[in-house]
Amino acid sequence: xxxxxxxxxxxxxxxxxxxxxxxxxxxxxxxxxxxxxxxxxxxxxxxxxxxxxxxxxxxxxxxxxxxxxxxxxxxxxxxxxxxxxxxxxxxxxxxxxxxxxxxxxxxxxxxxxxxxxxxxxxxxxxxxxxxxxxxxxxxxxxxxxxxxxxxxxxxxxxxxxxxxxxxxxxxxxxxxxxxxxxxxxxxxxxxxxxxxxxxxxxxxxxxxxxxxxxxxxxxxxxxxxxxxxxx
Amino acid sequence: xxxxxxxxxxxxxxxxxxxxxxxxxxxxxxxxxxxxxxxxxxxxxxxxxxxxxxxxxxxxxxxxxxxxxxxxxxxxxxxxxxxxxxxxxxxxxxxxxxxxxxxxxxxxxxxxxxxxxxxxxxxxxxxxxxxxxxxxxxxxxxxxxxxxxxxxxxxxxxxxxxxxxxxxxxxxxxxxxxxxxxxx
Numbered sequence: 001x002x003x004x005x006x007x008x009x010x011x012x013x014x015x016x017x018x019x020x021x022x023x024x025x026x027x028x029x030x031x032x033x034x035x036x037x038x039x040x041x042x043x044x045x046x047x048x049x050x051x052x053x054x055x056x057x058x059x060x061x062x063x064x065x066x067x068x069x070x071x072x073x074x075x076x077x078x079x080x081x082x083x084x085x086x087x088x089x090x091x092x093x094x095x096x097x098x099x100x101x102x103x104x105x106x107x108x109x110x111x112x113x114x115x116x117x118x119x120x121x122x123x124x125x126x127x128x129x130x131x132x133x134x135x136x137x138x139x140x141x142x143x144x145x146x147x148x149x150x151x152x153x154x155x156x157x158x159x160x161x162x163x164x165x166x167x168x169x170x171x172x173x174x175x176x177x178x179x180x181x182x183x184x185x186x187x188x189x190x191x192x193x194x195x196x197x198x199x200x201x202x203x204x205x206x207x208x209x210x211x212x213x214x215x216x217x218x219x220x221x222x223x224x225x226x227x228x229x230x231x
Numbered sequence: 232x233x234x235x236x237x238x239x240x241x242x243x244x245x246x247x248x249x250x251x252x253x254x255x256x257x258x259x260x261x262x263x264x265x266x267x268x269x270x271x272x273x274x275x276x277x278x279x280x281x282x283x284x285x286x287x288x289x290x291x292x293x294x295x296x297x298x299x300x301x302x303x304x305x306x307x308x309x310x311x312x313x314x315x316x317x318x319x320x321x322x323x324x325x326x327x328x329x330x331x332x333x334x335x336x337x338x339x340x341x342x343x344x345x346x347x348x349x350x351x352x353x354x355x356x357x358x359x360x361x362x363x364x365x366x367x368x369x370x371x372x373x374x375x376x377x378x379x380x381x382x383x384x385x386x387x388x389x390x391x392x393x394x395x396x397x398x399x400x401x402x403x404x405x406x407x408x409x410x411x412x413x414x415x
Contacts, residue, residue: 008388009395011367014402017345017352018368023255026269028247031240034280039238043284103378104290105298169278170285173298174381231282231299 043170047098050166054159054186058193061155068199070137078133081126082206083195089119090188097181098167105173112177116184116222120214123191128207139202145209148198152213155190156183160220164228175230176222182229183221187214232295236286243280250292253369254300260364261304263353271307275300297369298379301361308357343405351401355394362387363394 038046093115099107106112132139163182171178191210198210235242254275259268278299286295352360358380365376366387376391377384 008366008373009392011363011391011395014348014367014395014398015341015344016368017349018256018259023252023259024265025251025255026272028244028251029273029276031243031280034277037281038284040236040284040286040288041238100285100287100290101378103294103375104285104287105294105378105381109381109383169281172282172285172295172302173378177381231278231285231302 043166046166050159050162051094054162055189057158057162058155058189062193062197065197068197070134070199070201071196073134073137074201075133078201079195081130082123082210083192086119086123086188086192086195089115089122090185090192093119093181093185093188097178097185101173103173106171106178107174109174109177112174112181116177116180116218119188120184120211120218123188123214124207124211126207127211128203130203132203133201137202138200140200140205140209144200145205148194148200148205148209149213149216152187152190152194152210153216155193156186156213156217156220159186159189160217160225164225167229169229169231171226171229172231176226179226179229180218180222182225183217183219184214186221187217190214190217232283232286232292233288236283236288246279246292247276250296253293254296257297257364257369258300258304260352260368261301261357261360262307263349267307271300271303274303274307278303291375293369294371294375294379297365297371301379305357344402347401347405348398351398352394355397359390359394359397362390363398366391367395 096107096112096115101107160183163186167182191214194210195206198206200206200209232242232246235246251272255268255272258271258275259265262268262271275296279296282299286292352363361380362376365371365379366373371379373384373387373391377387380387
């Protein structure tokens, strides 16, 4: 059974029930009756402010908590995979979330969904299935994983709240996917930050303690932030 | 709209003059009732106002405003869970009273056909109705309708096709019923 018809049938055969009916257009309510809204420049400034504050928050947390002690022992590939690439992926997620797309309704659903799901899952499975970065590295136990999970989620909350405040009621189309991409972006940036702090490079610890928090952030975006940002 | 998004408030009246009637008709088609459509229009205008800063310069206003109108409609449908749509609006619609007996029959037939279309639209799912209304009545391309609905073009085609089939079936049933006055 085919999923879609090859061509559309002659829709013009269907008469328009409202043809010839002149709609009784009500008068435009006075704008003073509406709540104050932000102009394009004000919205841009709000987004830029949120981005600066969110980055400062993550950087400040990292500065406060300190850089990991085993940095010299870590291979460059490990730092690239879990400390740098997530930053790039996170920025891509954020850009796709705020992108206007062809009609100003947001980027394509497939792109948003792909970035929101693929990048966190790549982090989780890349870490969980990868080897220990160096001999004798700490693997961490379940409690360590829970601590890091909570830490990364806490780190993502501030950027998510800032994003919600800056972008409230502005996502005209695909609000769920765009908010999920925001969650993914914030989660990836926070996970990259914790890579530079947490000195436990165990596969399961990084995969589920750090990566699981990214997935939690995606869910927070899709389920909570979407309600705030939808126009 | 671009000027309005930049903060020029009086431009909203121009936007409203250009798209208000089409928005109202779109909402009327989705909701099936004039009074509901009027309420939804007010909410749509409010949300357009709040979201104006997010309007992309150079973008078409109609798809943007249709998407907001659809959000408003879906929110209302979810909150009220109103699945049964009223046909009251059709009684106020554009089919005029017959001027003479020669035209009366064709006008009655047109009215019955219009009612059959509305009936079929009211019985189908929101997803099918939206796709069909956007393409057939609002003149949107499949690509633009897909953007507005946030689904693939194939999905839009399939939904519109299924809506078309449902309406054709309703119209076929109508053709089997003899017109008033000829039942005996």
